[in-house]
Amino acid sequence: MRMKRDFTIGIDLGGTKMLVALLDGAFRIAGRVKVKTRVELGRARFLDSLFNSVRSLCKDSGIPVKRIAALGIGSPGIIDRTKGTVVFSPNIPFLTKFRLAQALAGELDVKVSIENDVNAGLYGEFRFGAAKGYQNIIGIFMGTGIGGALILNGRLFRGSSGAAGEIGHVFVQEGPVCGCGRTGCLEASAGRLAVASEAAAIAARQGAPQLFAMTGPDVAQIKSNVLRKAVEAGDGAVEDLIRRKARLVGCVMGSLVNLLNPDLFVLGGGMVEAMPKLIVKEAESAMRERAMPGLVRHVRVAESKLKDDAIILGAAALARDESARGESDG
Amino acid sequence: MRMKRDFTIGIDLGGTKMLVALLDGAFRIAGRVKVKTRVELGRARFLDSLFNSVRSLCKDSGIPVKRIAALGIGSPGIIDRTKGTVVFSPNIPFLTKFRLAQALAGELDVKVSIENDVNAGLYGEFRFGAAKGYQNIIGIFMGTGIGGALILNGRLFRGSSGAAGEIGHVFVQEGPVCGCGRTGCLEASAGRLAVASEAAAIAARQGAPQLFAMTGPDVAQIKSNVLRKAVEAGDGAVEDLIRRKARLVGCVMGSLVNLLNPDLFVLGGGMVEAMPKLIVKEAESAMRERAMPGLVRHVRVAESKLKDDAIILGAAALARDESARGESDG
Numbered sequence: 001m002r003m004k005r006d007f008t009i010g011i012d013l014g015g016t017k018m019l020v021a022l023l024d025g026a027f028r029i030a031g032r033v034k035v036k037t038r039v040e041l042g043r044a045r046f047l048d049s050l051f052n053s054v055r056s057l058c059k060d061s062g063i064p065v066k067r068i069a070a071l072g073i074g075s076p077g078i079i080d081r082t083k084g085t086v087v088f089s090p091n092i093p094f095l096t097k098f099r100l101a102q103a104l105a106g107e108l109d110v111k112v113s114i115e116n117d118v119n120a121g122l123y124g125e126f127r128f129g130a131a132k133g134y135q136n137i138i139g140i141f142m143g144t145g146i147g148g149a150l151i152l153n154g155r156l157f158r159g160s161s162g163a164a165g166e167i168g169h170v171f172v173q174e175g176p177v178c179g180c181g182r183t184g185c186l187e188a189s190a191g192r193l194a195v196a197s198e199a200a201a202i203a204a205r206q207g208a209p210q211l212f213a214m215t216g217p218d219v220a221q222i223k224s225n226v227l228r229k230a231v232e233a234g235d236g237a238v239e240d241l242i243r244r245k246a247r248l249v250g251c252v253m254g255s256l257v258n259l260l261n262p263d264l265f266v267l268g269g270g271m272v273e274a275m276p277k278l279i280v281k282e283a284e285s286a287m288r289e290r291a292m293p294g295l296v297r298h299v300r301v302a303e304s305k306l307k308d309d310a311i312i313l314g315a316a317a318l319a320r321d322e323s324a325r326g327e328s329d330g
Numbered sequence: 331m332r333m334k335r336d337f338t339i340g341i342d343l344g345g346t347k348m349l350v351a352l353l354d355g356a357f358r359i360a361g362r363v364k365v366k367t368r369v370e371l372g373r374a375r376f377l378d379s380l381f382n383s384v385r386s387l388c389k390d391s392g393i394p395v396k397r398i399a400a401l402g403i404g405s406p407g408i409i410d411r412t413k414g415t416v417v418f419s420p421n422i423p424f425l426t427k428f429r430l431a432q433a434l435a436g437e438l439d440v441k442v443s444i445e446n447d448v449n450a451g452l453y454g455e456f457r458f459g460a461a462k463g464y465q466n467i468i469g470i471f472m473g474t475g476i477g478g479a480l481i482l483n484g485r486l487f488r489g490s491s492g493a494a495g496e497i498g499h500v501f502v503q504e505g506p507v508c509g510c511g512r513t514g515c516l517e518a519s520a521g522r523l524a525v526a527s528e529a530a531a532i533a534a535r536q537g538a539p540q541l542f543a544m545t546g547p548d549v550a551q552i553k554s555n556v557l558r559k560a561v562e563a564g565d566g567a568v569e570d571l572i573r574r575k576a577r578l579v580g581c582v583m584g585s586l587v588n589l590l591n592p593d594l595f596v597l598g599g600g601m602v603e604a605m606p607k608l609i610v611k612e613a614e615s616a617m618r619e620r621a622m623p624g625l626v627r628h629v630r631v632a633e634s635k636l637k638d639d640a641i642i643l644g645a646a647a648l649a650r651d652e653s654a655r656g657e658s659d660g
Contacts, residue, residue, distance in 0.1 A: 078624070088624075136490045148589075152487060159591020160466045163625050169588035171502070171581055171620060180622050184581075251501055251514075258499035259478075259586075261489020290501060292510050294408070294418075295493050 005069035009054055009110070010316030012117065012308075013075040015039070015091025020053045021312040022061050022068075027128065029309070031061035043094040051107050070111040071104060072319030074120030074311035078163045084114055087162075113319040117311050118165065119156050121304075122149035124314025125266050127321075129305035134264040138256055140167055140249065141269035141304075142279070145179060146187040152260070156318070170252050186252050190245040192271050196222035199230075199238055208235040224274035231275065242275060246282035253283060254290025257299055268304030276303045335399035339384055339440070340646030342447065342638075343405040345369070345421025350383045351642040352391050352398075357458065359639070361391040373424040381437050400441040401434060402649030404450030404641035408493045414444055417492075443649040447641050448495065449486050451634075452479035454644025455596050457651075459635035464594040468586055470497055470579065471599035471634075472609070475509060476517040482590070486648070500582050516582050520575040522601050526552035529560070529568055538565040554604035561605065572605060576612035583613060584620025587629055598634030606633045 006025035011018060014037060021032040033053050038045065058065050075095070078087040084101025086092075101112040115123070122139035125131040131139075137151040148167025150157040158164050168187030169180055176197075178188035188194055196219045202208045204217035210233035215221040230238045253265055265287075272279050284301040291299070306313060336355035341348060344367060351362040363383050368375065388395050405425070408417040414431025416422075431442040445453070452469035455461040461469075467481040478497025480487040488494050498517030499510055506527075508518035518524055526549045532538045534547035540563035545551040560568045583595055595617075602609050614631040621629070636643060 150589075152482060157482060157590075160593040160628070161591055161625070163622075164589065164591035166588040166591075166622065166625070169622055170585040173503075182584075182620060182622070184620065254512075255500040256589075258496040259480075259494065259589075260487075261491055261494040261496075263490040290512060290514065292493075292496065292499055292512070295491070295496070298490070 003064065003066050005067055007063055007067045007069065008316040008320050009057075009068055009071040010312030010314075010319075011050075011071065011073045012120075012311035012315070013037070013073055013092070014117075015076070018050070018053070019308065019312050020050075020057055021309075021316070022057050022063060023313070023316050027313060027317060029312075030063065031057050032312070033057050037092065039092055039094075043098065046092070046094070047103060047107075050104070054108060065108060068108065068110045070113065070316070070319035070323050071108065072120070072315030072317070073100070073104075073112070073114045074117040074315040075100075075114055076117050078161065079114050079116050081114065081158075081162060084112065086114065111319065111323045113315075113322060115156075115315055115318050116149070116162070116165075117315075118147040119149045119158070120314035120318060121268070121306075121310035122151060122266065122314065123156055123318050124306050124310035124312075125268075125304055126151050126314075127317045128313050129310065130266050130302040131264055134300075136260065136262040137264045137266060138167070138253070138260065138262050139165075139266045139268070139304075140253070142190075142192065142249070142267070142271035143269040144193055145191045146249070147269070150260070167252065167256070170255070172248050172252055186248060190248040192224060193219070195227065195241060195245050195271070196220075198241055199227060202237050202241065207237045210235045211238055224270040227271075228274040231278070239278070242278060243282045246279040247286035249279075250283035250286025251290050253287035253301075254296070257287065257291035257296050261295055262299060265299065265301045266304050267301065268307075268310070272303060273307065333394065333396050335397055337393055337397045337399065338646040338650050339387075339398055339401040340642030340644075340649075341380075341401070341403045342450075342641035342645070343367070343403055343422070344447075345406070348380070348383070349638065349642050350380075350387055351639075351646070352387050352393060353643070353646050357643060357647060359642075360393065361387050362642070363387050367422060369422055369424075373428065376422070376424070377433060377437075380434070384438060395438060398438065398440045400443065400646070400649035400653050401438065402450070402645030402647070403430070403434075403442070403444045404447035404645040405430075405444060406447050408491070409444050409446050410492060411444065411488075414442065416444065441649065441653045443645075443652060445486075445645055445648050446479070446492070446495075447645075448477040449479045449488070450644035450648060451598070451636075451640035452481060452596065452644065453486055453648050454636050454640035454642075455598075455634055456481050456644075457647045458643050459640065460596050460632040461594055464630075466590065466592040467594045467596060468497070468583070468590065468592050469495075469596045469598070469634075470583070472520075472522065472579070472597070472601035473599040474523055475521045476579070477599070480590070497582065497586070500585070502578050502582055516578060520578040522554060523549070525557065525571060525575050525601070526550075528571055529557060532567050532571065537567045540565045541568055554600040557601075558604040561608070569608070572608060573612045576609045577616035579609075580613035580616025581620050583617035583631075584626070587617065587621035587626050591625055592629060595629065595631045596634050597631065598637075598640070602633060603637065 146168030476498030
């Protein structure tokens with residue numbers, strides 16, 4: 001008797017850790033494992049640890065590897081989906097241009113699809129989370145930088161070379177140099193690192209005593225949760241700073257309403273998870289002031305729902321959905 | 331014997347004039363007519379003049395009306411394609427929410443499709459002009475205002491309510507109040523009316539003698555060709571002004587490269603037609619400085635080719651293409 005292939009593997013491939021999950025036919029999580037990405041051990045050991053994670057996950061869940069229909073990976077960087085490679089992998093250098101999909105497909109005998117992690121995360125929200133039922137969706141993820149993704153007419157929109165969705169690199173105002181080398185990018189003015197550097201300056205001039213007590217003016221230590229604690233403890237200057245930054249995000253959202261006529265924004269990432277009400281409210285209010293009234297009226301703004309599961313669920317669903325329709329997706 | 335239905339009608343429905351063209355099976359123009367849009371005579375007379383234009387065009391070309399397979403209209407405003415109406419028609423008020431497609435289909439017994447005029451124009455360039463062979467195309471049309479349209483994955487992208495592509499209302503810098511009621515829009519800073527108002531101020535303070543001699547500081551008279559003549563006659567301040575405005579357009583183009591990962595921009599409209607080299611060159615140079623290097627490398631910038639024929643050709647092609655694939659286009 002031929003074994004039914006009804007399970008899927010979803011992998012969130014980060015530079016410091018990997019999340020690997022086994023999903024049943026209804027995309028319920030049957031098991032998951034988190035492993036350190038030991039980049040220093042090189043590619044062969046990295047691949048072994050990936051193969052072993054999948055095999056032991058199946059074993060522990062009592063599911064034969066043969067029941068896996070597809071495996072989806074969400075990875076940072078620009079993805080070449082036809083080649084199954086990461087065009088440039090900043091955190092895991094030995095993956096750059098390596099045929100990762102082919103290696104996994106060969107070893108595990110499954111269909112493999114690789115997708116940009118932000119795209120995969122938004123697709124997860126679209127299939128199972130905050131964006132279910134919407135058709136034109138803009139995802140904005142405020143972590144260290146600001147990532148973005150687009151679902152247009154119910155499909156991930158990838159652009160001409162798989163790099164669409166760089167909302168963090170839309171012009172918003174002249175300001176600090178961005179990680180991309182340009183100035184004026186939203187990310188350079190409103191990403192967590194930008195917020196932290198301004199907060200550090202405020203702390204350095206004694207304008208944020210609670211923050212100063214926690215971290216001093218050390219930008220590297222001023223993470224999203226530290227900012228949240230400073231706001232909760234009464235650092236009004238930090239709260240003002242975060243409101244202003246959220247409004248910059250909202251200004252870009254307003255432009256995107258006029259440009260793409262979406263029905264939903266999904267906001268997520270560490271900054272939003274730490275201070276969801278503050279950031280979503282300010283961003284939405286700035287968006288409504290900026291966009292054309294007739295277009296913005298029906299636009300909704302939601303907080304992401306799936307958190308750490310968004311990428312594994314989205315990558316897995318993409319691997320299933322797109323193998324089902326023959327990857328005609330552009 | 332059943333008559334072959336191989337001709338198409340394309341209509342460019344402007345507030346002051348209408349262009350009606352008869353196109354053969356290969357979309358060659360078999361005949362065309364230009365009529366004044368006499369809004370003051372009311373809807374019934376307007377419709378009569380439209381019907382008569384189509385009929386006399388067919389008669390003069392020796393083509394029976396029965397050979398028309400489809401009729402496509404390009405109209406300003408937001409279009410509801412399922413209802414076949416213009417949701418809001420600023421220049422021809424009696425068309426607002428009127429079932430224009432149904433009226434035409436009933437009278438002439440053809441399939442009718444209505445599309446926003448800027449969308450139709452870009453589609454014309456995509457099928458027959460400067461954008462042939464590209465898949466992800468951004469059209470920017472600098473007339474009195476700044477219109478825009480998007481072709482993504484080889485299809486017009488219309489957004490959730492048919493209003494996508496408002497590139498003139500992307501935020502670029504704080505500035506004058508825009509026609510849309512907001513501030514900060516590209517159109518408010520770089521549309522022809524914005525350029526004319528700044529040029530008038532320069533002329534008023536005697537900074538542009540050639541322009542002053544032609545029009546004085548009268549904003550309404552400072553059209554694209556007047557600006558071109560002033561530049562050619564040596565008004566350096568006017569040339570600088572136009573360069574700076576083109577660079578603002580280029581700044582937004584850079585953001586759109588990062589956001590949508592396109593392969594082509596098409597620039598058109600009265601301002602571009604009057605000064606194509608100056609504007610295309612400055613806009614492209616600013617775009618390349620603003621966008622992420624890896625994304626912008628393969629992006630091309632072209633001047634529109636079809637000029638006055640873009641909308642009639644695009645509207646006609648849309649009517650044919652989309653009736654052929656059953657309007658599954660979203």
